[in-house]
Amino acid sequence: MTAPDLDQSRPNGSLHPYGEGELFGKGKHLLSVSQFDRPTLVDLFTLADTVAPIAQRQLGRGDRQLATGQTVCSVLDGAVLGSLFFEPSTRTRLSFESAFLRLGGEVTTTTGFTFSSMAKGESIEDTSRVVSGYSDVLVVRHPDEGSVAQFAAASVVPVINAGDGAGEHPSQALLDLYTLEKELGQRGGTVDGSTIAVVGDLRHGRTVHSLLKLLTVYRDVSVRLFAPESLELPDETARHLTSAGHRLTVCDTVVEALRGADAVYTTRVQRERITGEVPASIQGNLIDRSVLAEADALDIVIMHPLPRDSRHDAYDLSSDVDDLPGLAIFHQTDNGVNVRMAIFLTALGCSPEMVRVTTKQRPWDATLHWNR
Numbered sequence: 001m002t003a004p005d006l007d008q009s010r011p012n013g014s015l016h017p018y019g020e021g022e023l024f025g026k027g028k029h030l031l032s033v034s035q036f037d038r039p040t041l042v043d044l045f046t047l048a049d050t051v052a053p054i055a056q057r058q059l060g061r062g063d064r065q066l067a068t069g070q071t072v073c074s075v076l077d078g079a080v081l082g083s084l085f086f087e088p089s090t091r092t093r094l095s096f097e098s099a100f101l102r103l104g105g106e107v108t109t110t111t112g113f114t115f116s117s118m119a120k121g122e123s124i125e126d127t128s129r130v131v132s133g134y135s136d137v138l139v140v141r142h143p144d145e146g147s148v149a150q151f152a153a154a155s156v157v158p159v160i161n162a163g164d165g166a167g168e169h170p171s172q173a174l175l176d177l178y179t180l181e182k183e184l185g186q187r188g189g190t191v192d193g194s195t196i197a198v199v200g201d202l203r204h205g206r207t208v209h210s211l212l213k214l215l216t217v218y219r220d221v222s223v224r225l226f227a228p229e230s231l232e233l234p235d236e237t238a239r240h241l242t243s244a245g246h247r248l249t250v251c252d253t254v255v256e257a258l259r260g261a262d263a264v265y266t267t268r269v270q271r272e273r274i275t276g277e278v279p280a281s282i283q284g285n286l287i288d289r290s291v292l293a294e295a296d297a298l299d300i301v302i303m304h305p306l307p308r309d310s311r312h313d314a315y316d317l318s319s320d321v322d323d324l325p326g327l328a329i330f331h332q333t334d335n336g337v338n339v340r341m342a343i344f345l346t347a348l349g350c351s352p353e354m355v356r357v358t359t360k361q362r363p364w365d366a367t368l369h370w371n372r
């Protein structure tokens with residue numbers, strides 16, 4: 001097997017050494033979903049399918065049997081991930097790290113400002129240059145919009161944006177659309193031509209911004225939006241959708257948004273990004289069983305990037321929907337691992353063939369891994 005080949009050359013004076021604005025691929029940063037067209041997306045999803053058995057330690061999805069073998073891979077043997085999270089994270093950090101570990105790589109990690117030299121006043125650029133010298137790829141989350149691009153500009157290895165403030169969260173949008181394709185596919189549908197309700201805090205929800213931008217590579221989608229007052233979608237994101245020829249309807253109620261939709265994507269109120277008081281009208285549940293029943297949408301595909309805010313009156317998705325057939329929120333979290341594997345493999349130039357020859361079945365005790 002040839003070692004993953006990472007071109008670290010960097011044109012003098014270039015702000016984005018791996019070509020921001022170019023399509024995502026080998027040796028490129030992943031900063032925005034605008035780095036995907038349809039073929040690039042299809043390639044990534046195909047790779048995500050290829051590595052799904054490694055992510056899920058099982059031989060395939062769908063059969064209701066226990067897994068009979070443990071699929072392990074060492075394609076990233078010797079590679080080091082630098083995982084830098086300057087904002088809270090559970091799923092994104094652990095699934096990126098799990099993805100790298102399950103491909104045979106190793107992970108170094110720092111979380112929060114307190115435990116990094118940024119607490120001593122170190123700049124993003126210095127931090128990035130230093131840490132990228134210790135790693136083969138960086139995953140970075142930071143509270144300021146545009147900050148991960150700053151990291152990328154100073155890094156000597158590819159940087160993956162794991163969320164920059166209210167800006168973007170590209171890996172989440174990729175796993176969301178991967179999941180939506182699977183969920184609609186199981187019902188005989190496709191994302192092309194579908195109707196999707198997007199509800200909640202559309203102003204600050206970076207996963208919504210990335211999802212709606214990425215939808216522009218699909219055809220003929222109807223998007224029905226509902227946001228409470230002051231949390232409406234930024235005009236720029238709305239323009240992305242309409243300029244791609246999609247139909248955009250702004251609804252007055254969540255029930256109106258849900259009626260007739262194939263899927264709903266809902267988010268929590270991003271309280272950490274709201275300055276001042278959260279409007280008093282934002283209380284109760286945003287979506288619960290009775291809202292879905294009123295919209296005649298009890299069988300709709302239900303998606304949420306998580307975390308779900310389970311506190312009283314948090315205006316989020318109620319857990320009383322958890323036994324509905326369309327609940328896909330844990331399929332999203334599971335799919336996050338193989339989609340993030342595909343991101344690493346692409347950035348580090350590993351082909352499906354390289355994965356194949358470094359993958360084997362291990363006869364570990366499989367009883368802890370039930371099919372999902």
Ligand code: ASP
Nearest residue numbers: 163206207268305306307
């Ligand atoms: N986990 C997602 C994010 O980091 C969604 C959220 O926090 O509400 O943006």
